Amino acid sequence: MGIQFKTDETFRDDFSYRNSDAAVLRFPFPFGEDKYMYSVNIEPHVKAGTSPAFEHAFDVDEHYVAECRERAIVLDHDPKRCQVLAHMMPAQWDTLELLMESLSADYPEHFSLTRDGTAWHWINRPLGLDQRFVFGDASTLPCEPFEYITRQAQGDFTLQDQRDDNLYVDGGMVTTQADWSLEFDIGMSFHEWHGPVPLAHEIGVFDRALQYLLRLQYGHPVRRLNWTMTINPRLDTSPENYPDWGPDRTTVTPENIAGKLHLRVELQTLFRLPRSNAILFGIRCYLISLQDIERVEKWRKRLHRVLASLPPELVEYKGLTRFHGMAVSRLAALDDGAPLSLGIQPDQARLE
Amino acid sequence: MILDGKLSARVAEIERLSPTLKRFRFVPEKGGAFPTSPPGAHVLVTLRGPDRVWQNAYSLVTPPDQRDHYAIVVRRVPDSRGGSHFLHDRLEIGDAVELSAPASLFPIASLARKHILIAGGIGLTPFLSYRPVLASRGAAYELHQFCAPDEVETFRGLLGSDAAGIHVHGVGRGERPDLAALLADQPLGTHVYTCGPQGLMDAVEETARGLGWTPHAIHRESFGGDKGGEPFTVTLARSGRSIAVGASQTLLEALEGEGIEAPCLCRGGACGVCLLPLVEGIPDHRDHVLSDAEKAEGRLIATCVSRARSETLVLDF
């Protein structure tokens, strides 16, 4: 049995996005401990772990069709959300191959890939696509290979070129981002790109992460979770459109916060690519409302503790200032202070 | 592609190229396809002899899109401790072998406007997988192969043609390749790659630097350097075992020889997978992974290449 896609939901205007109970329970909750601080929290991306979201190379869930439609809307308004510098064409084909092979192997009921030499045949059933093309010949696809395949995947992707003992963000598909701009950042080195992040530079996080990633091996991808919070289930919180979504932050009240405030988690995966030696960085975004988090006892208590102890620099950087206090006081009433198990798993099989 | 464990393969073809060179073709044990291999990649081949096991790194000579088989070219070394005699003398068609996932430590520079490939002898192998890739990208490149005069025809045969930009140079005893002539007057944005004997790679680097090339434009294959040195003893703190490391084997090989599964990947001091914590002793660092500061601290050692300056090393392992 395949995934039941919720094809009609939206991430703008009426915000009809909702998680099913099953989607709540498989949510990759990012806090394994009661306090949060930056660290090089990278682990091998093997098909196992404490969240069902880790069980596939690229996770596909009930929001797949709706997220692909949302991506198309963003690209229609702003085609520069997908850009790849000219020297990255080998990495574009690497990405297409990796995604097509992974999706068709992990979800054979939804995707199929057949190959005869360079003659490839790709079928994407949820989106109703049937494409024959010549691998290596971009003119046989409706658009460049990186854009073609990342229009059919959930989450953002960037391409890192490795040269001069550094990584450069030389391409990307960025429509569901937490407030960073591909148009502004494209071409930047690892430290430049992470420049605005507070506190982490000083404790050497980026130096060590870079050294680790420069040695990332083909066939052995790695992953980490990152997080922030968003008002309304809005995927496109880009700096480009900040004038449009910024006012949302002033609409939060104690009465509506549980429905409006969403925890936004990024499952970040990094894959070494073969032909190009580039790294594909997947930034898969998951949204869950505060009221759904509250249905899991461990998660509501842990979120309270994490938010209450969050350093002020991070409250500011993550854009939580206007509603942080409101969220903490609401959650405080639901936290008895009892010790919680380590790790991110929900510790319950059904929602309250 | 998430790869789990080793690739099971079978020997499909053995071709004698010269009295000391053979090409081995491996196919996937269960049919299907191998992973797409990076240009310039190598695999670790696990060879199980009657009394010991070797894990040797060999460059793949097949291009990335050749997924129905992988091939390597191996020279039989007279004083072989690396298993080349096993490959040449014992391995037969149909035998099972284990391969690691192909690893890329010698990639093609993405922004180079021209590529000069300089190989010595069997060091040609990584460039055999570069060539079709550079050609399909329409890249400007030259390939210079240096070898003994009696091997010129063999390497011409391996290169398959006398296409423009491909040069095989016979170098007699006592002669030195004229590298300055190759590297002078190259356009801005040229990168040079070299693979072969240490002396040749050093000479390429030195010549290029002398002509004003910067380190970022000079690339050398990093596995296969000199691994020998004074013998020493390694003690494993967790089990208390002591193991002798001979003059002609690496620390990693000594551990493996005792049946100990130590982590490793590139076996050339480049990937960092084999780093183990060092508790006591003075290391002789030969890797490219640790920074100068980390080497001075002496708290980690790359077992695949590094040795000891003291009689004993104690590892937290």
Added chain:
Amino acid sequence: MSDQSIKSRPVYQSLAMDLSGLRHLLVSDSPAYRFEAPPDREVEVWFVAGPDQEGRIPPSETVHERGFRSPRHLIDRLDHRLAQERMGLRLYVSGTEDFLWDVFNTAQRAGMTKQEIFQCHSGTRARRVACVHCRTFNHGVTTTIVRCDGCGANLFVRDHFSRRLSAFMGVKIDAEVAGEVPPAEQAYS
């Protein structure tokens, strides 16, 4: 906060000759360049005349000097020159931040790496600011907040610098509550 603490902005140095190079070219957006070179080494100097020249090409004092009418004029000629250059060249750049990165990007397109290019910041500290919302470049910005020439938004000049665009990021400061615009401060002159 000192703007040199911006992670995405390089720390510029004064120029010194890189003796590993074989040929040396200094490009400057002003005639008042300074460069210390050992007496036995030749440095070719390309410079932009001051506005007082009114479009005339300034006279060269030696055969190693060459004047240009404007930064654009110099960079166009440099593009052509680098297409014919050989390995071993070192490029030294002196000027405003816009000029440094316009030259760098031209040299990188010609295949040069950062190890072959040296930059020294001189002249105005004013910033080029790219509006992240409408992509208009605002030139010569000296204040912490600037009204965008393109879309009219009041932009906060964020401490985030793109070498490719040679510009700082400008972000609407009152996006959440319209009209909440603090007074602009003179900061980069």
